[in-house]
Amino acid sequence: MKKLYHSYFKIIVGSGIFILFQLINSPLLLAQERCAVPKILEEREKKYPELNTENFEKWLAHNKKIISDFSQRQQATVQIPVVFHIIHNGEPVGVGGNLLKSRIDRQLEILNEDFNRLNIDASETLEEFQELATSFEIEFIYAKQSPDGFETNGIVRVPGSQANYSYQERAVLSSESYWPAEDYLNVWVADLAGGSLGWAEFPVSNLAGLDAASNNRLIDGVTIDYVYFGENPDSPSFESKGRTATHEMGHFFGLRHIWGDGGCSIDDFCEDTPSASSSSSGCNLSKTTCGSLDMVQNFMDYTNDACMNIFTFDQKSRVRTVVENSPRRKSLTESKGLEAPPIFNRDLGLAEINSQFNGSCSGNFNPQIIIKNQGLFPIEEFSVQLFIDGILEETLESNETLESGEEKIAYFSLLNFDETGQYSLFYRVNLEGSFEDERLENNQKLEYYQKLEEASLPYEKKFQNNINPWFIRNPDGEETWKMFDVGLGVPFFDNRQNFGEIEQIVSPIFDFTSIDVPELSFIFAQVGDSIPNKISIYASYDCGRTFNDLIFTNTITDISTAYEIDSVFTPKHRLDWDTLNIDLNRLKNEESVCFSIVAENRLSNNFYINEFKVEESTKKNREIEIIRWDDINPLFCDEILEGKLTVKNVGRENINNFKIEIRKQDEIIKEYNLNEGVLVAGQESKIDILIPQPEQNIGEYEIRSITSSLEDEIINTFYLPFENNCFEELPPLRLSLRDNNNDNWFEFNPDKDAGWTYSSNNMAVNSNSSEITKESSEDWLVSPLMDVSNTNYLGLIFDISYRKAFRQAEKFEIFISNNNGRNFNTLIYSKSGDSLATSFGNDVSNQLIWRNEFIDLSPYVFKEKIRLAFKVTHDNGHNLYLKNITFFVGQSPPPPYPNTARPxxxxxxxxxxxxxxxxxxxxxxxxxxxxxxxxxxxxxxxxxxxxxxxxxxxxxxxxxxxxxxxxxxxxxxxxxxxxxxxx
Structure with a gap:
């Protein structure tokens, strides 16, 4: 049964997450998809190669205790203090996720039974494996002492901030209730989303190079779906007998899945567990793969709870080595949570404060704090002091007897903070009279009050020199927002071990009744890590006391702006920054609103904000915008101008009537009144446009979209230049555009922005996309009309250069007319973004990278006359360059021309x-x-x-x-x- 070790199998240690998925489908599907470990660990190892299986296993082998005969050598039983965080949805105890204590008690019993071979079904272990089964000598007990030093029953009940939690939101879940992972085994019990039964954090080693991972403490623990917690005969898929917690606890102490997450050639690094080709489901005791009987009854398989009943000797050796050597596993065995708080005759302490950060609109604040007699003797005299910014503000004295274990709330006088700013509130309780407090470490607490500034709208804050009048809220005292040369940011890169830490800044207070259609925008920068930092914006309507209204989160909208790098990211280029606009129309009647920008550490690079604005939205209630002219025909030859005009409802309301005017200077040439049907907000529509043949040979039409509103008319303008151009060319033909000589080519720039120009430095045509900010703006280059009646084979070659920025993506297309140049409705080339790119980067490269393209136009020469149109759609990214645009006689591209000036x-x-x-x-x-x-x-x-x-x-x-x-x-x-x- 001994297995080979395969060093090429990869696993992340330090923050490897093991997830057990719940599936209601067939047992086979349950077995196949119950855990997402391999994919998660593979992604993490790519990001942190030093946290791999090989390094962890070397460390484990070095520290592993050689246990040759467990029957002769007994290890001392170690105790582990457990705190169960019951995260419910506000139900009374015993309903839904707010589980009864009896069910929690039973789950704790099951853990102790399974880890110590005391489970009733131990006798059902197959005879082939009976001699391999063993006890771990690990006892799980309720924590006896809270982090504050008070007595506890090891159960914390907290109403959650959301209905359920996915694996990606595990930091949110742990932030609902958390005790220091060095001293407590945190077990979160909640309603889990995404089909997860649970997950656990893998242990870390203190091997050189891996020690930084040991600081990833904020999510360290085990998470179980409340439906599969303890015994529950009504759980779906299989009857829960509490083995989901046993399975995840195995991961917490370093055990791998029994099949190694790979198959017969992949190891679980335990020599006495038979190789298996895959996970098991149900309870097939005769399952045989990899040439041997599978150990389907092992707690680290996927079989039903009723089938599990065994841990092996080598699994024990592995777990005990982790317990005795791994950071935050060894410290659990020495935790103060294992012992009841010290009992003193006289011990007065402060239990709870209002909140670490508080605020109000008026500046008024009622400070209060809970005092608890933790000692054995009654307390008859005590006082509580309140210090504001280090200066004694008020002392409350009490002569009422406080019995042992009794609590009392101390209410201080109403405070009024007139000045904007942050104030520290320090509380201290003192035992008065002839007796002394025998423990002083629990006698003081600190909180902060922030009086926010009131700011008028429109509002603009540029984070260049300081953060004022914004406030930082940093409850954990770790890394937080700070000023950099480029703006306000969070130094996540240097603190990537602190997964899940929350960093918060709070804005001034705004009166939204003073603005009609509010919009929030901020300029940001962040590299595109595989797991980007989570950025959220919340609104508060009580001047910063609570932030419950989620305005924005990047779990829906990706806000990465730059390519990933292996060093500290500092935005240096224009395209390293981008702007996000958020519609705040639903806040327009709120009199008092402030915002909290929350950055959550996801082990990614630094995040920056350069500017924050709240102003009147440019988006109107009723507005039609002309998006583009399809089947464009700016060059006519004795015919009318015709095509399809695409318009879009860019307003907030549905529109059932609007007008299109075609003007030549101030004269209306044609008018279209459109009142059939409803154009929904955000919807596009195509309009057939016919314009009589112009009297002039060259000129420009102005096309207007006109939308009427209660206040005025909203007019958007689009330009259609035209030219009576019947001149025919014969192939071959080349575009140069140098020295403003356009070689009978035609540029169509409907928005009158930068458009195509000749770049003499690069001897190429330049799209000027970097200067064009209008969304999806287009520019065209139209070829001369070519007579191909005597051409059997025709090809198009051109050189293209485009540097793809991370967030922006230009699009380049080529159309050909199929009616002698009357319009363009046949697309023959289309590339955008990565497929268009010849290089990548947000910086402007000093040297263009070129790619040669070839298009066979021979299928179109039967049309006798053809005209091509080159179109770029801008995204305000890097410029697109074209050169050597050449029509040549031939069906395949010619060989490269030698590097010579000869003709x-x-x-x-x-x-x-x-x-x-x-x-x-x-x-x-x-x-x-x-x-x-x-x-x-x-x-x-x-x-x-x-x-x-x-x-x-x-x-x-x-x-x-x-x-x-x-x-x-x-x-x-x-x-x-x-x-x-x-x-």
Whole structure:
């Protein structure tokens, strides 16, 4: 039964999460999908290669106790203090997730039975495995002492902030109720979403390089769905007998799934567990895979609870090694939670404060605190002091007897904080009279009151030099928001071990009744980690006391802006930043609103905010915008202008009537009143547009969309330049655009923004996308009308360069007309984002990376006349560059032209039967060719009506061996080249 170790199997230690999925379907599906461990661990190891199985197993082997005969050597039983956090939905005890104590008691008993081979069904272990079964000598007990030093029964009941919790929200769940993981085994019991039965944190080693992971403490523990917690005969899929907790507790102490999460070749690193090809379901005791009987009764398989009954010796050895060596496992065995709080005759302490952070609109605050007599003797005289920013504010004295175990609330006088700012409130309880308090460590508490500033709208805060008048709330005292040179940020990269820590900043207070249609926007920067930090914005309506209204969270909208890096991320480039706009229309009648921006550590890189604004939204209630002109026809040839105009309802309300006007200067040429049907907010619609043939040969139309509202008319403008252009060109043809000479090409820029220009530095056409901020703005380049009636084969080649930014993605398309250039409705090329890119990065590269593209246009030459349109759709990212846009006669791209300035080259040289002529002229023109012998006799001559970049093959088999001259004459140049015929 000994198994081979496979070092290539990978697992993350330190923060490996084991999830047990609940499925209501067939047992097979239950077995296959019950746990997502392999995928989760694979993702984490890619991010943190140092946290892998090989390193952990080396550490484990080094520290492992060699136990040759468990029957002769007994290990001392260790105790583990457990606190059960019952996170319910407000039900009374005994209803729903607010479980009875008797059920919690039974679950604790089951853990102790299973881990110590005291389970009633131990006798049902198959005979083949009886000798391998053992006790772990681990006892789980209720924590006896709370972190504050008060007596506890080890059960905490808390109403949760949400109905249920998924694995991705485990930090939220643990924040509902948490005791320090160094001293307490946290067990969260809640309604789990996503089909999860539970999960657990894997232990870490203190191996060099892995020690930082031991600080990942805020989610360390075990989580169980309340339906599968303890004994529950009504649980779906299988009857719960409390073994989900046993299974997850095994993970918590370092045990792997019995089949190694991989199959026969993958190890669970326990030598006495047989290899298995997969997980098991139900209770098939005869299941045999990998050439041996599977140990389906092992607690680390997926069988039904009633089938599980065994841990093995090597599993014990592994667990005990972890307990005695792993951080936050060893410390549990030495925890103060194992012991009842010390009993003193006289012990007065402060139990609870209002909240660590408080606020109010008026500046009024009622401080209060709970005092508890933790000692054996009654307390007859005591006082409580309140200090504001270190200065004694008030002392409350009491002569009432406080019996042992009794609590009392101390109410201080109403405070009024006139000035905006943060105030510290320090409470201290003192035993008065002739007796002394025998324990002083629980006699004081600290909280903060924040008087928020009232700010007017519109509001703009640029986080460049300071955070004022915003406030930081940092309850854990760890890393928090701080000012960087580039803005306000959280240094998550240097604190990636603190998974789940919450960092919060609070805004001033705003009166939203002063603004009609409010909108929030903020400029942010964050690299695209595999698990990005969670960023949320909450609204408070009680001046910062509570933040319960979620305005935004990036679990729905990804706000990564830059590519992942292995060092501290500092935004340096324009595209490292982006802006998010949030509609706040539902807040417009609220008189007092402040915001909390909450950043949650997900072990990713730093997060930054540069600017926060609240202002009138640019989005109107009723507005129609012209999006684009489909089947564009800006170049006409004795015909009307026609196409489809795409409009969009960009307002908040549904619109059932609007108007389209086509104007030439101030004259209305045509008008469309559209009142059929309803255009829903956000919906697009296409409108057929016909414009009579213009009287002028060149000009521009102004197209307006007009939407009427109660206040005024909303007008959006779109421009349609036109040109009577019937001039026909013959291929080959090349676009240059240099020196504003557009070679009979036409640019169509409907928004009159930057558009296509010639970049002399790059000798290419530049889209200027970086300067165009309008969403989905388009620009076109339209070719001349080409006569292809005498062309059998035609190709298009061009060089393209586009650097893809992380968040922005330009789109490039090529259309061809199928009606002699009247309009464009055949798409022949389309790429965007990653597929369009020739390089990646948010920075502007000093050197363009080019890719050559080829399109065979031969299928379209039967149309006799064709015209092409090149369209870029902008996203305000990097510019798109095009060069060497060339139509050539041929069906496949010619070979690369040699690096020479000569207008043509010939090869092979010497030639035998065929001679290739490769042309590369700057300007297309007529060419006269001659082949002469060395005496000047013309052997062959011909004329090409237009030459540019052709690739021509000659049959020279009729020429005798010897040297010849190929001569080319055009209006501009005369060139010749020698070649040899050698047969």
């Amino acid at each position: 043509f080259v010939i090869y092979p040289n010497p030639a035998k039967n065929d001679l290739n002529l490769h042309l590369n002229l700057d300007i297309a023109e007529e060419g006269f060719f001659q082949i002469l012998d060395m005496r000047g006799k013309v052997m062959l001559e011909f004329t090409e009506p237009k030459i540019l970049n052709q690739f021509i093959s000659f049959n020279v088999s009729q020429l005798a061996d010897g040297m010849y001259i190929l001569r080319l004459n055009t209006k501009r140049i005369t060139a010749s080249e020698r070649f040899i015929i050698q047969k």
